[in-house]
Amino acid sequence: MSHPSPLSQPLILRSGSVIKNRLCKSAMNEAIATGKGGVVRQFEVLYKTWAEGGAGLLVTGNVMVDKRHANEPLAVAVEDRNDIRLLALWARAAKSHGGQIWAQLNHPGKQSPKFLNDAPVAPSPIPLASNMFHPPRELTEEEINDIIRRFTNTALILKEAGFDGVQLHGAHGYLISQFLSPNHNQRTDQWGGTLENRMRFVTTLYQSIRAEVGNDFAIGIKLNSSDFQKGGFTHEESIEVCKRLDALGIDMIEVSGGSWENPVNRRGEQKESTRKREAYFLDFAEQLKNNISAPIMVTGGFRSQQAMEQAVTSGAVDIVGLARPFAVDPQLANTILQGKNYQSAVVPISTGIKKIDEMAIMEISWYTDQIRRVSEGLPPKTKVYGALSAFAVLYRFWKRGQTVKRVRT
Template sequence: MASLADPLDLPSGVRLPNRIAKAALSEALGDADNSPDERLVTLYRRWAQGGYGLLITGNIMVDRAHLGEPGNVAITDDRALPQLTAWVKAAHDGGAVIFAQLNHPGRQSNLLALGHTPVAPSAVPLAMPGATTPRALTSAEIEEIIERFATAAAVCEEAGFDGVELHAAHGYLITQFLSPLTNLRDDEWGGDPSRRMRFLIEVVRRVRGRVSPGFAVAVKLNSADFQRGGFTEADSRAVVAALAAEAVDLIEVSGGNYESPAMGGSEASSTREREAYFLDYARSVRREADGIPIAVTGGFRSRTAMEDALAAGDCDLVGIARPTVTATDAAASILEGRTATLTTHEIQAGMRRVLGRLTDLKALDGFLNLSWNTDQLHRLARGLEPDLRRGPLVTALAMVRRNGRVSFAQKRGLR
């Protein structure tokens, strides 16, 4: 029976010093060239001293022309190698292992970037106010994006990262290929479950072929997208079985997307009380995973629940995200017995009766909580402490200001 303090050896040989991971949180702290700067070094230095066995970065995009939000770091070549190396050093100096989370937003590119046309497997718009109908990718463009993931992974290894995590969850591009709701293709990239998962498998293979055997390759995968007719747990189990045949080091289980949030402050109180939202699913795919370590992120708050999940063999690694924003030393606090239960700060939109007639309050609350946490990360990156008094109105204004930068045309050289 594993405990939180036990190390975890991944198939590639990377050793995590304990079983608590700082899961990905989108930092939006890239500079004007979408490269990391001293703010990310400051932020990760604080987390690296917080006792986590693994730090997973927030969204790093593989194409500067397609960002999930302004401020995303993007890796398309080695132009920012010194800054990336400094980022890694901040984690390693604190004794943490660090993975870079690689992503492409697809149709979930910044919703407030006017004049930008997102791309996706098929021309299916996001069911959110103001969303632009994406352009369906050509086969040649799909191959190009696969190569972008591989190039970014190779640069990450050169910079000293211990591994990468491919983001195949939360409605981003890889998830769009996996879901029958967003992948309406009938070519080699869609039409049945096997072809819909081909994009992910090809990304894994291309990445593994460009990095050394001792470099870890992880995948963040939805248990389901919780939409009628969408990506189901049965579909997800089939993907896990396919990943087990590849050189994958870790599968992190999550769920939901922008249209149907499953975590992030908008979930029901009964869901929060169960703590680990996706633990039942993780337990059910142990056989399909065939020995690949499983991480579960979403809802863990108490040391008891974390220890019980590990002891039962339901997962091998516990991921925590939002608690690390207000307590950068959350892992050490749990491991040293200083804290029995972690806390999070959650906000809700005001004027709920009026707004409820105009939009989905659950989704709005989810966006607000994501923005609130981003605001706190920016404070931490400036060497400040979190501001727990920050309310929904100020948070909403900051969200619009941060994401509402207008871009009427792609800039030369962005790709």
């Protein structure tokens, strides 16, 4: 007689709402919005397909709180209620099989590429180490408060549309991460300097959203365990920020790490402990578990049902996040929960072109293209054909980028 998987157990949040199981389709940029960030019906198709796949939680790709500042082409931006009917259809589709949907809210700060943004902003006027981005301008205090209002406004609109929660993107070098990092935040006012000041942006942001949406709407965060850069945001600082957010009542913390400048979880680099347990950041999650009571999610690296179950059973994590496996197998949650000893076929993509492989361009673009196929009612492809696939996908993305640039200018 087979026993039910620990992944099938429900997770009760602080608000009292219930996530039906311990599997989450974590955030991936869908790249199917209009050039101005508008919602389209393909989101309904895509998320209904993922809902049918059985995951307890679906986290959207980046939803921008300011359409002037986007991190990638064709990302959704929600500044007003113009798209609320389409947002409601999106939410209803995602919840059609009893799961929850949270929107990942983001402002990229200076990590907004040149072809999308001629005037990026940041906590401090420190450029990124790449000519893909214009040097940023330092935010004024009035602008910081405006961005907090924008996050809050977007969260409130999404609640009205039927979303169950939001996840603040505080990782991977975007604006929240920039405020937390002593490398990128060298302000001398109340928003910079000490960790207490550097975390003020995210804590104020959380409190502003909570005051508007109430306690029955989930607020989570994706946060770096570390920037993995000399002089950057450290493991110890991350734990302190998590402890503060936990005390304020955050509903879930997703552990991640790195940034655009050092994308540790995209290049396939793994410590021996990671190879054994599969997931990135699992060791840090265990440390964090000893310091907070909020549920913890880890995304990145999980490929076998056995490793996922061990992570939950051991108490290291409360929910398992999966991204790329969902792009090529929308039904994978059902497969796992049916006890079929799931093993993902996802492996690092190598094009044979060193520059492309080092930048992890193919790792992002190829899976994003499979998401596009699912949103159009097509099955995802499961095989990559080296450089040929790379050039085909990059060409499609170049065309999209040109379209977005024309729309924005």
